[in-house]
Amino acid sequence: MLGRTAQNLFWLSRYIERAENMARMFEVGYRMSLTSRREGGASEHLISMMQAAEVDEGFDAKYKLADVKSVADYMIFDEANPSSVKSCLLAARTNARSVRTALTTEMWESINAAWLEFAAIRPRDISGAKLQELLFWIKQVSHRYRGALLSTFLRDDGYAFSQLGNFVERADNTARILDMKYYVLLPRATMVGGEVDIAQWTMILRAASAHRSYRHVYHDRYKAWNIADYLILRPEMPRSLAFCVDWINRTVHMLEDIYGTRTGAHDAVDAVAELLEGNSVDRIFEYGLHEFLTEFINRNNRITDALAESYNFY
Template identity: 65%
Template structure:
């Protein structure tokens, strides 16, 4: 497979996943903002969400007040924001169009119809209480594309590249969702263990589609220790860091078998997986949750670079 084809499949899947993940992050920030008494319309929780997503500086260049309307428009519709849902869907469609013969009709139709529908929506149509429903639609559209991918494409190198991109992006998002909670709690340690704290942790779990799964595994109250462990180390949780990195490792191993030669990026992924396997919450909290998560995000980005170099994406 040509490097540019592999790159398009990788980034096609990654941008679809990112569109869903931006919706998840925005949902966390939005629902948390409903529990606060903001001054002058500015929401601390929405600001924390954008800080974790690393788009806070770009937002500040265009907006003075961090309110729901401004943040929602910036995160959903603003094409000056390269990580807005609209930007992500457009780039995913462009990559899919470039490899139209390498993907199935179901995949293309799912992605193309999502883009066409999104393009017709006006920002004013999803304000207020309509925002959660729209965010749910974005997530559902991503699920439909993923279902088309899993249900119709050959299990060959194209499948491996697409899956690798999706899992790397998902791991990045889970780390950022957890980091939102860090930024929210940082100035208010007195809230830890209180009703608001528990409510916020519940929102974090819901953003990761992990609320019911968490209750199935842990039958006691919501605890920061257990929730962080669930979203970082539990391999049976499909959005955990451990599950995503293990899946990336498996896909890169599949590519080695297809091409019959080893790759340095596979070794990098194995080291990341081993670091998670040997890790523990004692180590995480002794290092600092924020420091651990930012370190993981940096390693995840480095793995993307390694994959790009190994398979000539450039």
């Protein structure tokens, strides 16, 4: 496979997953914002969400107040924000057009239809219940594309690069969703363990679509330690860091089988896996949840660089 084709397939999956993840992060920030507001009307939870997503500087340069409308505009519709839902869907469609012949009809149609439908939305009409409906629709767009990929795509190197893009992006997002707790609770450590703290952890669990399955695993009320364990170390939870890293590891070995060689990408994946192997949530909290997640995100980012170098993305 040409390096450019591999690159387009990798980033196509990343952008589709990122669009869903931006909707998830905004939704949890929005739900948290209903419980607390800073002086002047700026929501600390919307700000913490943008800090975790690393888009706060771009927002601050354009907007004066972090209210629901301005943050929604920036996170969903603003083309100047490269991580906005609109930017991600447009980039996904552009990548898909570049490798149109490498995609199945179902994969292409799911992306093209999603973009055409999104492009027809007028941002000024989106508020309240319509905002919630839009966030749900964005997540459904990602699910439809993933369903088309898993149901129709040949299990070859193109499939491998697509899966790598999906799970590298998903791991990044789960780590960032968890890291929102750091930004929210940093100014007021006395809240840790209280009712507000647990409510925020619960919203984060919902952002990962894990609030129902959590009960099946722990048979207990929501607890911060268990929630962190569930989203970091549980290999059966499909958005956990452990689950994503396992898929990334299996997929780089699939590429090794296809091309007959081990590359620097394997070393980058091993470096991420080392953070999780034999670890426990107690040790993670003792080390520092924010510090652990920051290191995870940095190592996870290096996988993309290693893949680009190993498989000639440039």
